[in-house]
Amino acid sequence: MTTQWTTSAINAIQADYQRSADTHLIPLELPVYPGVSLYLKDESTHPTGSLKHRLARSLFLYGLCNGWIREGTPVIEASSGSTAVSEAYFARLLGLPFIAVMPRCTARRKIEQIEFYGGKCHFVDSSAQIYAESERLARETGGHYMDQFTYAERATDWRGNNNIAESIYRQMSREAHPVPRYIVMSAGTGGTSATLGRFIRYQGHDTKLVVVDPENSVFYDCYHQKCSHLRCDTGSKIEGIGRPRAEPSFIPGVIDDVIKVSDQCSIATLYWLEKLLGRRTGASTGTNVWGALQLAKQMHEQKQTGSIVTLICDSGERYPDTYYNPQWVAENIGDLTDTQATLPKW
Template sequence: MPGTVGGVSWNLRALDVLAAGEPTPLIDLPVRMPGIRLLLKDESAQPTGSLRHRHARALFRQGVLDGLIGEGTTVVEATGGNAAVAQAWHAQRLGLPYIVVMPGERGEQRARPVEALGGECRFVTPPLAIYDAAREIEGHFLDQFGRAAEHDLAEELFGQVRPDWVVTGAGTGATSATLGRWIRERGAGCRVAVADPENSAYFPGWTLDTPDYATGMPSRIEGIGRPRVEPGFRPDLVDRVVPVPDAASVAAARHLREVTGLVVGGSSGTALWAALELVERMRAKGETGTVVSLIGDAADRHLATYHDVGWAAERRLDPTPFTDRLRRVFSTVSG
């Protein structure tokens, strides 16, 4: 239960800590198509450098409001990468113990950022065993894949611009669901597109209207794509799911770096490629309007993966054909 210090309840102080920060910026990415505007919503400007920061804050906030997180509560999650870093950051600010169960063998690249924030990393094999392992730890299981938590992205975005399309990748499914619900409740007249990499279950699951669809194969694009359709994904709140080749994700990530200077990851490249598909369809139909694509993260560590020629060659990812198409559509000068 929440405690009190100096007459001020812990949960009230926690909610103050978990208040929304400054809005993340919009970047204009010029396209060679009159009447069509493409904007990038740069979530890498968050304190922990990714879109996961916003979702982590929402999960903690919901836990406090529901009375599941109080003073001294150990917070537990089963995940890896940016989500774990974002959650560890919020736990540190609240003074709470944080334990994350990650799949596979221990990797310093994954563990170090979490441990630097005071979190504890536990590694489990096989990978799908992380959920059961997390539930066995005494504390509050955040359960980012199974627990709904509305974050403030849509309200912030629509306070900045009135887009016709918003494009995001799908990991937990929470971002597309949050956007879709907000848009429909307010009649905003915008559509939501989900960019889905190879091996992921979201595109076939959405196309076949099969909510329990599974491919059983992991995504090669960090942060998005899942071997199964997660409970947080709401196909009824999504207007289009765009399948994206992994090599196209690599090409688009590199193009974004070339134009903006941001060393984005593959998930941002996936979302940009899906935006390209939408822009070209708009042009073919004679439509005009604004498309917003989310930049999920930008970090120098991506220089050793998506931006590295040898890394891509080892995985037989040839971005060349997709790079040519990107340069035909987008200007090489950022506005």
């Protein structure tokens, strides 16, 4: 039975969506690779500043329609920050208490944004601890553990006309190469890559989905070793992507390849991209673009033409204390000089 509050809550989320515009698809010229076009889907322009706005909306609708979230239900989420920011936004929209369980190393700006939307932050020492702690808090508060890592791949309607994959192909329709040869995506929950891969197959597109994986993450090894039980003791330094375990929403069968990207490559590409865009992006965008550039180079060497699409996941304004702090980078990432020298120049 649907309650009046649930109907009102769903309508509030749908009205918020109706007020929002689609995110831009930005062409990035690659003169050193003629015939290869690179596009950046700018997810940083969502109301909460990241790709995770889409996921948070889907998770709330999923929880409401399943009867898991009711009036006054505390919502708990395990997150590295961006999903928690977006979920705090929707929790405030619905008048619900929200608690984010995050590693202590989460960017300060993300913490401030969660609190701005009325959420509370509960910290743990490592990313591997967020799952059990979220379950414990949900039990103690009588709340709902949103569990993005399990439900990301099933909460999103990958067949519909309101997902990121459909948006990419619609926006590409008048380009010189409207069907991308590659879509490049990093994995956190694995939900976005699942949506992209399923949509590609459902629509019969001649596009390969390539996932890029940072250091201290198991997705690369899980994919190539065909083993979902691998674990990593050290957390990823690239916020928002890379996990210590293969999350339930990571679907290897819809992926064509996984590329490992070093932290130095991610951050060096971050600075390279800033000069081209005139603004800052988050580190996961550096990971995405590094992978896309390797594929562009490969296409050029094989005398292929076509397009590549990847994502700007969030804005760099969230990371002044880390990725845009030279001292932090020197201490945690290392010297970028050699890596920067390998990036295209024009």
